[in-house]
Amino acid sequence: MIDFKAVKKLRVQDGDLLVVPESTKQDDMQLLAEAIQLMNGARAVIVRGPIKRLDTAAMNELGWYRA
Template identity: 65%
Template sequence: MIDLDQVRRLNIQDGDLLVVPENTEQEGMELLAEALHFLMPGCRVIIVRGPMKQLDVGDMNKLGWYRA
């Protein structure tokens, strides 16, 4: 059963990065992707398991990631 008090509206847009809890199973991520495709055909999003942190250019360079 869905706890309707926990339902929130999301304003997802093309190109968004969606971070789901790190314990989310692959099947749940696939179902989310299918639902988004059904609701917003052509909308492209990236779904990743969290936690996520933003790196600055210096940190990315230390990890071997370089801008072209």
């Protein structure tokens, strides 16, 4: 269920990174992505938080490589 008191206005642009609470369900993340696409044609990366900054070596260790 959505806590409407926690809803904030967002101006999501193509390529933005959105961090949602760790408790967010995968289906809800999918619905959010679809709504963003319908509203303004943007595609955003949605991740469950909290997130932390990783250096290049740590990302490579996790299998993330720059293109």
